[in-house]
Amino acid sequence: MLGSGNREGGGNAVPQVTKGLTLRFVLLTGMAIGLVGISALIQELQAASTAWIVGQSHWSRGQQRATFSLARYIESGNPANLADARAALAVPLGDLDARLAMEQENLDRERARQGLLRGHNTPADAERLILSFRYLGGMSYFRDAVQFWRRTDHGLLQLQQMADTAEAMHQAGGMPPEVRQAMLLHLQALDRSLQAHANAYSQSLLNTASIVRITTLIVGGLSVLLITVVAALLARRVRNDLIEKESRFRAAFYQATIGMLKLDVEGRIVEANQSAADMLGYRRDILIGMTLPELLVEGELVQSSNGAIDWPQQLRPAELRFRRADGSLLWGRSSGTLVQAPNRPTRVFAMIEDVSQNHALAREVEHQASHDPLTGLINRREIERRLEQALLNVRSHGGVHSLCYIDLDYFKLVNDGLGHAAGDQLLRSLSEYLVGAVRDGDWVGRMGGDEFALFLAHAGQEDARQVLQRVMRSLGQAGAVQGEGAPQVRCSVGVVEITADVADVNWLMSAADSACYAAKQAGRNRVHFYNETREALEERRREAERLARVSAAMAENRMLLFAQRIVWRDDPAFLHYEVLVRLRGRDGQLHSPGEFMPAVERYGMGMALDRHVLGLLFRHLQVCPGHVQRLGLCNVNVSAQSITEPSFLAYVSDLLERNRGLARKLCFEVTETAAISNLEQARSFVEAVKARGCRVALDDFGSGLSSFGYLRQLPADMLKIDGVFVRDMDMDPVSRATVRAITEIGRELHMTVVAEWVESDEVADQLQALGVDGLQGYAVERPMALEKMTQSALWAARGDAAQQNLR
Incomplete structure (x- = not known):
């Protein structure tokens, strides 16, 4: 360390290395090498001991899983359970095969290695297990453990035989209840026996591991003793080295480019050093x-309870704040x-690196991330964060x-008539005016475009009304657009209270x-307060909970x-179906779309759900090539939000490009109301998917019967009549006339017409009569379930049944 006191000894004199010191050093080096070798051997033995314990754990888990899956297979006959049982049973059987290979007079190393790998042992552990079994098998504890291991062989083979028997009986047509019960009882008894042997095996391995640990402690103690002797013998030489290093450190201390x-x-x-002073x-x-x-700046010094500096x-x-000589701040x-050090006062060495510029850059980046660059107000991201805190x-x-949503009236006239520079100046002036007009504790942010958010702290409707009346009365002061005929600043304001009831x-x-x-x-240039009853707020909260359940389910x-x-x-016999979605709750209960789709559509989550459903559908059909070959057409719904979003079309296009064989089997259903309200986007979506071989259906057709003109602009292939008209057409002549009109329109436009909600044979007969x-x-x-629909053996009998239904 640095110090100004005199040093003992002969200064920089270097002792001459004597012949005795050399011999002592060689002897100590040899002892150290031997000690390292012994330690490595002990560590390898400990690793082998650990490998046996880990391997036994894999063996036990595999046996338990095999027993559990086999029991499920005996009860249900599900092939997946049988496959799981065989896969789990392969673990202990692999260990069994490895042990038989290691017990041969001539070791079959490769067979043993492959068996241990099947037992889920790592390649490195497999080699350790083979060597330790081969050369340490005579140890008493280890020998006892192997004996317990051997006692599990018969039980494992019985498990394998029982799986074969159960498979044969299920394939032959089923298993009688009394046979199933007997097999399950036998399986339970077998499991108890195997577990008893496994526990005894595990205990023997733990005893062996204890011996290895004791040996390791003894060797460690010897190591410490020998290292102490080496340290004592070389102390003089180390002291001289420290003196030399201290001199080098002193030079480095004063010449360092960071403060010390x-x-x-x-x-x-x-x-x-000089760097710290500068x-x-x-x-x-x-x-x-x-x-x-x-x-240090106040607050940066850490003190203990007695007022002393808490150095640890x-x-x-x-990163601490320092005060420079001129009073400025340094990070x-x-x-x-x-x-x-013995006989010397304790010293503290500190290093300081100037990072003030980094902090300045970080503050700038943080400000840009949370503020609007044009007006300097907080941006939407920061607005939402502050609202969450409120x-x-x-x-x-x-x-x-109270949260006030401010939208400038006729701002487009400023941009179009006077230019975007004038529009930007107006936004800046309005921002400055709003900041100056609100109270302490309030804040203003820019949502984007000509929309602003004004937060009024501790203000209900009446307080908010008074503040906004004052702000809007003098809003003309914010007008930065000069010149004759320039529009005056006006705005429309929406206000909502922030209470504990808000979702x-x-x-x-x-x-x-x-x-x-x-x-x-x-009429614009006015304030409107959002008012909802407590029941409505509760319904909003329930919708938010439903939305959270949908997100979690996906x-x-x-x-x-x-x-x-x-x-x-x-x-x-033509195989045509519509894909529907259900939500399975964590309790296993199925929920229909009517329970969660309103919340999904209200909160703009339709596109995320559409992407999820399409992904599930494509993955399912990809693994059912036989079903896809028989499939005529598969209808899948897309929401209004999806057809207006270019990123969703890009997602669909990518799916179709990677699965071209499925494209001609798909028909996208778009609701009539979504198509009418987003005609241009709907036409773009329809043309894009049809160009890749898909078909398009207009779902719930009839709900927008005010005009049929848009049908000429939307090249759909199929009309699906709204079920509201179909359900009671046998009793309501108006509904029947509506269905007839839609059918004739579809026929004239060469579209396929499909009727939904066909709930009685009478309605089915009338629909066939109408064409x-x-x-x-x-x-x-x-x-x-789609899995049942895609079963290969289902449609041989279903085609005949469908023909019978239509006769």
């Missing part, structure tokens, strides 16, 4: 003698260590705040946006695909 300080335990600086702005002679508290905490690597990355606050402490930030933003839209609809693969058959009048091409509903076939 040497302090006493009271925090007074006793040494400092960094802190002091002359070096002045810096020496100053204290650490004088250099203070010297941890951290320094600091670390240090305590140096204690919502947590009112839930914890009560109270009420989440998404709902809060949506409610404020809805209120702002209502203000515009009412993440946990609990969204299930069902299918419902569509029977064609002219070709009943409807396809029927779908409970009278034809109820929805079933």
Whole structure:
């Protein structure tokens, strides 16, 4: 360490290496090498002991899993359970085969290695197991363990035989109940026997491991003793080395490019290099003698309960704030260590690196990430973060705040008439005005475009109304657009209260946006307050919970695909069905789309669900090539949100490009209302998927019967009549006339017409009489799991049944 005191000894004199020292060094080196060899051998034995214990664990888990899966197979006959049982049984059987290979007079190393690998042992452990079995098998504990292992052979072979017998009986047509019960009882007894032997085997291995550990401790103690002797013999030489290294360290200390300080335990600086002096702005002679508290900003010094510096905490690597000589702030990355030596005072060495520029850059990046570059206001991301904090606050402490959604009226006229530079100037002026007009504790943010968010802290509706009236009365002061005829600044404001009843930030933003839209609809330049009953808020919360359940179900693969058959009048054997989605709860209960789709559509999650359903469908069909070959057409629904989003079309296009054989089997269903409200986007989607060989159906057709003109602009292939008209057409002449009109329109446009919600034979007969091409509903076939629909043996009998239904 650094110090100013005199050193004992002969300064830089180097002792001459004598012949005796050389011989002693060679002897110690040889002992160390031998000790290392013995330690390596002990470690290898310990590793082998651990490998035996791990291998026995794999053996035991494999046997238990095989027993469990075999029991399930005996009860259910499910081939998957049998496959799982055989796979699990392969683990202990692999160990059995390995042991037989190792017990041969001439070791079959490769057979033993492959058996151990089948027993889930790693390649390195397999080699250790072979060597230890071969050369240490005579040890008493190890020999006992192997005996217990051998006693499990008969039971494992019985498990294998029982699996073969159960498979043969299930394949032959089933297993009588009394035979099943007898096999299960036998299996339980066999499992208990195997577990007893396995426990005894495990205990023997643990005893062996204990011996290895004791040996390791003894060798470790000898190692410590020998190392102590070596340290004592070489102490003089080490001392000379330390003297030389101290000299080098002194040179490095003063020449280092980072700041280095040497302090006493009271925090007074006793040494400092020039870099530290330059960094802190002091002359070096002045810096020496100053204290650490004088250099650190208040709050950076860590003190113990008695007021002394807590050096273990203070010297941890951290970024601290230092005060320069001119009073400015310096961010320094600091670390240090305590140096204690016999008969010398404790010293502290600290290193300081200037990272002020890094902090400045980080602050700039953080500001840009949370602020709008044009106006300097916080951006949408920061707005949502602050609203989340406000919502947590009112839930914890009560109270009420208000969120105001401000949208400039006719802002497009400014951009189009006076240019975007004038529009930007108007936005900046309005931002400055809003910031200056609100109260302490309030804040303003820019949502994007000409939309702003104004947060009024601790303000209910009446308080918010008074603030907004004052703001809007003098809003003209914010007008930065000059010149005759320039439009005056006006805005529409939507206000929603932030209370403990609010579901989440998404709902809060949506409610404020809805209120702002209502203000515009009412004539603009006004304030509209969003008001909902407690029952409505509870329903919003329940919808948010449903949405969370859908997200969790997709993440946990609990969204299930069902299918419902569509029977064609002219070709009943034609395999055509619509894919439906169900949600399986964590309790196993199935939920229909009516329970969760309203929340999905309201909160804009339709595209995510569509992508998930398409992914499931494609993965399922990819593993059913025989079914795909027989498949005529498969309908799958897409939401209004999906058809308007280019990224969804890109996703679908990528799926179709990678699965071209499935494209001509698919028909995308788009609801009529979605197609009418997004005609251009719907036409782009339809043309894109049809170009890749798919078909398109207009679902729920008839709900938008105010105009049929759009049908000429949308090249669909199929019309699916809204089930509302189909369900009671046998009793309602208006519904029957509507179905007839849609059928004739479809025929004129050369579209296939399919009727949904066919729930009685009478309705089915009337639809066939009207010339409807396809029927779908409970009278034809109820929805079933897609896995059942795609069973290869299902359709031989189903084609005949469909023909009977249509006669």
